Amino acid sequence: MKSSTKSWLYALLILISALDNAKVTAGERYALLVGVSNYLNHGVGLNNLPGAVNDIEALVPLLQEHWQFAAANITQLTDQQATRKNILQTLTELEQKLAPGDHLLFYFSGHGTGPLDTSKVAPLAHTTAALLPYDTAKINRLTADSSSVLIGQRDIRPLFESLDRKGVYVTAIIDACYSEHATRTGFKLIPSRASSLTLDYSAGSFGAGSHTKDDYPYRNIITLSASAANQTAAELGNEAALRQFPTLDGEFHGAFSDVMLRALSTGGLPDYGPLDNNADGAITIQELFNGITRYMQVKGYEQTPKLQPTLNTYSTGRSLRDQRLFFAADAPSPPPLSTTPDSPAEPPPLKVRVNGDKTLQTRIAKLASLEINPASPDITIDTNNTGYRMHIDSELIGQIESADAVFEALRRRVALDQMLHKANHQPQATLALELQTEQSANYVTLGDFVKILMKSDQNGYPLVVDLFGNGDIFRLYPNRSEPSKRLDAYTTQQVFEVEVTEPLGMDSVYLFLLKEPVPQHILQTIWDVPSQHQAAFTSLLEWLDQPDSVLGARKLPVFIQASKTELCRSQRHLNLARQHYEQALALGTAAPESIAVLRESIAACGLFQNYFQLGYNLLKQQQLEEATEPALQAVQLAQNSENKTLGWWLLGRIKLERSQLPEAKSAFDAAFAAVPPGQAPPPELLEDATSLEQALLQRGTVSADFIGSVLNASRAVGAAPRIALRIEFDFDQSDLKPAGAAQLQELAQALTHPAMQDYRITIIGHTDEKGDYDYNMTLSQRRAMAVLAELVRLQPALKDKFQIQALG
Incomplete structure (x- = not known):
């Protein structure tokens, strides 16, 4: 399913460091800024992200004016420029150019994916953790072509390892979903070919074996990511989102990027105050991270920014987290920002x-x-x-x-x-x-x-x-x-x-x-x-x-x-489950043998995505009764908002196809409720909910609240709502029948929904094929007028919002 949130990619590596004892000249600051708003042919079913390029364009002047990045040292790759080839070529050139003591800021804003990305439009296999560049291609609806994406271990890790060995300080800031492990890809190669590309994600960022110093071998690399490994990252990419979460400049942005831009422009955050907690004249990575996380908590964003390395990577002494932001060896520190907001005396209510x-x-x-x-x-x-x-x-x-x-x-x-x-x-x-x-x-x-x-x-x-x-x-x-x-x-x-x-x-x-x-x-x-x-x-x-x-x-x-989202007995079982899952994806949703393979995957480890995929494949193969149970399991295992939306959508779709309309309505209501404020629901949910709405309208059972939720969702994805409400008239008549008037009562209430405040409403009248053209046009106009008159009677305030169209 499509998502307007930024799908992340796990394959990055990035940030700050402690130099060897070699003498270096004053370091310079460099930046590679990558943003993709408009994907080539929508990539692997990816929504465009209006805020991604805005993130990069707003960042450039801040780096120059406040953080001492020379204009000649800033490289921007946006949309068509941000191809896989260009990104790798630019990183290679920087790796060759930068000297010990220099600082590289790598900023990525766009789509991506990771092992805990359960979006079903085009999830990559679990063996891939990748940034999705502008020219991401697909093999089929469910699988991205791995040769078109940037895989961390294969493509990016070697370049950053080389920078790390040279003593170059690197900061990575990643605004994309599932980005917690951006710098962790391939830190330890698993000793077999089959698993050398499979990452140990069962432990998450803090699981068993992830706390030793060996797990974070980089001396000079640190990452600030927009969200945890199983979370989406919000995109403030429509007017509804901006009303709830106004951005710094009133333009579309990623939510994390908007907070970052606020912090970098003033050295502080509203409702938080200066980032420099100890007033020593320098903002550290930890101080920046503290301000951003607290601000996002207070504002109610449903994502948890993450900072790597973790605390116990270094048990004593100053660590990468204590470095000055954008530190370069022997380079002068940026001057204090004069517009830093004061810390408010009272907390927000x-x-x-x-x-x-x-x-x-x-x-x-x-x-x-x-x-x-x-x-x-x-x-x-x-x-x-x-x-x-x-x-x-x-x-x-x-x-x-x-x-x-x-x-x-x-x-x-x-x-x-x-x-x-x-x-x-x-x-x-x-x-x-x-x-x-x-x-x-x-x-x-x-x-x-x-x-x-x-x-x-x-x-x-x-x-x-x-x-x-x-x-x-x-x-x-x-x-x-x-x-x-x-x-x-x-x-x-x-x-x-x-x-x-x-x-x-x-x-x-x-x-x-x-x-x-x-x-x-x-x-x-x-x-x-x-x-x-x-x-x-x-x-x-x-x-x-x-x-x-x-x-x-x-x-x-x-x-x-109460229940785990991943019911795995061991890492071996998790790996086995993933192998079966990837095998099922390769077989395709229509392949009967994929069902048995997915059941084997679930037997090894009860993952959300395995239950979801089993239910989805059974749905596609019209085994509707069998599809219900795995869909219910997926709902129960869903942990984050995106998974909850997906699980409830799948269950509602199954109920809709089984003509169990009240149950389908309940599931779709839950799916809409799970969508975070300001984010657009998946188009499949909107399409299926609209189909259900029309079926319920025929029965006269739909509620105004449900119509309103569909209208609101239509607005969120930038679509004009269309309600195919069938009002029956007697032959050659334009007077409303009682059943038609009853249908219009719920519709009239729904049209007062706040989502409709900026819309005009067109009422289209029809007739049968009998009679000549002029006669039918006149009759269809009278019927449209009858509907308009009843709606105005029910909701007089909407009078000026209506127009009619006669189609004969």
């Missing part, structure tokens, strides 16, 4: 919507720093048969039993966020807080073993508390096995290692670095603080609120789920 409980709504409205029932809430609270469900879009925060507990959970969240903001208003330390788990992004499942690591550029005493989704608080550090002790500057320390248990939902882990350790009598009260124990939490806040007690703070959201 927490936006909460309450559905179904007016009493609770009135009660929580009394909390400070809270905004009730906004258009775009941070948190939504619904009532259900077990109490209250608190969630962010489709992601569960917590299931809470009572209104009192909901109130206390929100009070604690607001209070801790205020303390976080206060600590970061004028911070004295730059902190890093990192989750290490077998999965990507900030998702864990029951039974996982996870670690949390922390690091600071200042000495201090860490306090780490975990706010559960249900409002309970648990102290992670100091804990019963790790007493309070000083965290030395530039030393990575493990906070906690534990098996994940309930409650399900979103934990918020807060790190506060303190000048002095928390007194023991307060620590004893906050080991485990249920939501009903308000006094213990209050005593903690009062102690943290002392003047100048907190040097800095960080927040890390962690989503806890």
Whole structure:
């Protein structure tokens, strides 16, 4: 399926370094900036990305004016210039030209793919991790031609290894989906030909064996990526997206690139303040990363930027993450930016919507720093048969039993966020807080073993508390096995290692670095603080609120789920599953033998994409009853927004073809709900939902909300909505029948949907083939007028939006 988000490619390598002890002259800064908005023949079914070229064009003047990149040292490759050949040729020329101490910025904005990319329009096989250049070609609908893409291990790694050996500092900034492992491709070659191209993605970025120094062999390479290994990266590429997330210059951009442009243009971010936390006159990679991640959290983007190498690549001393941004040996540092925004004195309010409980709504409205029932809430609270469900879009925060507990959970969240903001208003330390788990992004499942690591550029005493989704608080550090002790500057320390248990939902882990350790009598009260124990939490806040007690703070959201998205017993089983999956892709969706191969893949390892592909192939082969079960499994295993959209779409498509229209409507509703705000739904979803809408309209069962969602989706992909509503008239008559009038009631309500505010509405009248031309044109016009009159009667405010067309 097509996606308007940027599909990423795993095959990059990039960034900063420590030189050998060789003498070098003053280094120069170079940049290779690649952006692809318009793909040749839409590549392998890829949507164009209006913001990608804008990202590059906006970046160039910032590098020249603020970051001391000479114009002659900046190379831009956009659209037709960004072919596979040109990118490799330019990298080769730079590898030959650059000298020790120079700095290369590699910036890529465009489509790509990786092993956890489950988009079914044109996913690459799992053995490929690739950037998708302008001239990406395809073998068939489901497979890209690997010779047309840039594979990290094959194409890019050798060039960056050479730069690394020369002592060239390299920064890679990647705005594309699934980009967390951009620099990790092929770091360790698996000792067999079959697996030498297959990357160990089962462990994600923090899995077993991924924390040794050998796993990050580069001395001079670091990567800032837009999203984790299993996440899409938002494209602010239509007017609806810009209304929700206005960009810096009002133009289309990648969401990550827009935040990066803001940071590089001012040295700070709105609602965050200066990036230079410790006010030493230099912005480090860690400081930039902290600002970007916090800003994207506050704004509500559904993606988690990532920074490589990870914290425990270097256990002590300054690391690549502590280097100045765009550092070049002996080159003067860029001057401070004069327009750096001040850190706001107050944090933005927490936006909460309450559905179904007016009493609770009135009660929580009394909390400070809270905004009730906004258009775009941070948190939504619904009532259900077990109490209250608190969630962010489709992601569960917590299931809470009572209104009192909901109130206390929100009070604690607001209070801790205020303390976080206060600590970061004028911070004295730059902190890093990192989750290490077998999965990507900030998702864990029951039974996982996870670690949390922390690091600071200042000495201090860490306090780490975990706010559960249900409002309970648990102290992670100091804990019963790790007493309070000083965290030395530039030393990575493990906070906690534990098996994940309930409650399900979103934990918020807060790190506060303190000048002095928390007194023991307060620590004893906050080991485990249920939501009903308000006094213990209050005593903690009062102690943290002392003047100048907190040097800095960080927040890390962690989503806890019940079931794994990858049910694999071992790496061998995972590799076997991927081999079967790729074999099935090669056979094609219509091949009956692909079904058995996919079932073998699922038997080896229950991956989302395997269940999805099995259901899809069964659908294509019209084995509709058999297709339902794997589609349901795919829905249950879906972890991110894109997978949820795909899974629900597939289930809805199967139900539609089985003429189970109410079930199809429920599935399509869920698919639309899973699409992140500001992003366009896949065209297949829009097409199938429109077909369902027309079928339901014939039965008179469709709701205005459902029509509105389809209209909104049409607008998001830039298409004019078309509703083929069949209104029956008696022979030679133009008066509405009762059944026709009933159909128009729902349509009239739907046409008031905000998505329609900029559209004019054309009503087209028809007749049968009897009678001459003039007669039929007159009758079809009268029928269109009858429909118009009824719609205006139902919705008078729409009067000026209608026009009619008679087709005879």
